[in-house]
Amino acid sequence: MIDPVFLEVSVVVLGIFLLMAEAFGLAKEKSTLAWWAIGGLAAVFIGTFFIGPNSNSFEVSGFYVVDGLSLFFKRFVLISTILVLVMSVDYLPIVQRLVPAERPGAGSGEFFILPVFTCAGLMWMVSATDFIMIFCALELVTISFYIQVAYLRRSMSSLEAGTKYLILGALSTGFLVYGITWFFGATGQTNLVAIREVLPLIPVANHPAILFGLALVLVALGFKIAAVPFQFWVPDVYQGAPTPVTAYLAVASKAAGFLVLIRVLEPFFTVPSFQNKLFLALVLLALLTLVFGNLAAIPQTNFKRLLGYSSIAHAGYLLMGLAAIGDAFAGGAVVFYLSGYLLMTFLAFLILVPVTKASGGDDIAHFNGLARRSPGLALAMLIAAASLAGVPFTVGFFGKFFIFEAAMNQGLYLLVLAGIVTVASGFYYYFKVIRAMYWQPAPEDAGPVAITKTSSVAIFILAMLILILGVYPQLLIGMLP
């Protein structure tokens, strides 16, 4: 039996080991670092199934909790990181072209090491039950993301994305810290469990202070999960960042942000006077995010930018689930949606990398005629796009279905209506990719798209999982915490 604390510690040790291996030049090929990282993270993933009771004093002091939910998300984060590393190996030639180096290959090893540290931060984040811990874990995640987003130093768009992410990220961190100080000022606690106990005893005169803190924290976490109106960074950063980093931001960072949001908001749902106001804020956020994300995605011509807006739209559906949290299954629906979102988003990005390498760009036009060039890849992309849109017999359909069901049970008819209308617009913009692949002619000189073995295996597994869970969702529901 393993003490759960060792999960994160071993990820950090793995990261330091890789850093030293890079510094002393132990790995001849830079991609060797990625395989070591994948091996190490896979070992930690297996370790998550042999967790013993938490004997450490961390849990006693209330900083760190290991329950079914956090364990599920630890596995979620580990799988995402492994997939990111698989994608990064495929992406390496582009990194080496766009990073200035004295010797060939220099400066590209850290591209595989930084995600390991991000992974440790995300794993701490999903276990954090204290604002101090949440803040530290969040900083570890964000700071390593700043570097990863701006990694392609010869690409202007990557630098622009890095600057935008840095400035807006620092701003949102400021909001978070300020919010935490208001909580601390009003309740005298930074611990979420303690805040939950103290909250009903707070005199009404102090409620505005707590609501102010809550609003500030909501702004900071809204930035992390890309909710409207805190979404301005998303399209530019998603387009400019290296593709594996975009996928990482879109899936793992967003999922951990949602889990922290659930943990932070939970105490406030127990007190009626806060519940109503919080509920209104969440409904408004969900409505805005749904409408903006889906409408703004319609005119996009760049695939990464399209996925950026689509990630905003998905945040809208997830917020809808959060607004319906009073329903017994709403929490499960949100987790189910996030898991399906992981599968389909990574599938789309895994296909995008070889297509970008073969056709020289990531616009939708670069997918033209993919069905004739590489029918297998096109079929997988068809599955990904269909699932993102929410076509039945894919996991995306059930994700939306469960969220809508929970919202209906809570009487959020307006939100459900907005959800259904925006799903329809989703069909339009996701199917632009399918149209390009199947109905547009391929460029004259284009042959089949070259793809590595590992990527094709990962693509196959993800596509199959999307279809299997789309027919038999009980498989995943059984695993939900």
Add this chain to the structure above:
Amino acid sequence: MLQDYTPVLLHVIIAVGFATVAMIANIVLGRTGKRNPTKDSVYECGMVPEMAGQPRFSVKFYLVAMLFILFDIEIVFMYPWAVVYQDFIAESGTIILWSMLSFVLILLFGYVYAIKKGALDWSR
């Protein structure tokens, strides 16, 4: 409780109000005349400016500054640690020592990495 913050609010109002009044007064009373290239040019003790106002610095300066801040923060972190060290060790045992050692160890690895990567090699 919120009433206690009234002085802060007053302070903010006075600060913003003073700035606004000063800027408006500048426009109204200052009789801003027409601009011309001579008025807009940089005045440097009567000399003609020779080059762009913001020369480029070598990135090495930033690198060294960043590393300095990192290890500076480490020391800042150690001061309160050293102050409570004895009391803590009498109460809860040696965990305080091991947690600080693991923190320093991580920083040490970072230091080794910086040296091996040539971050402190000025001539490169």
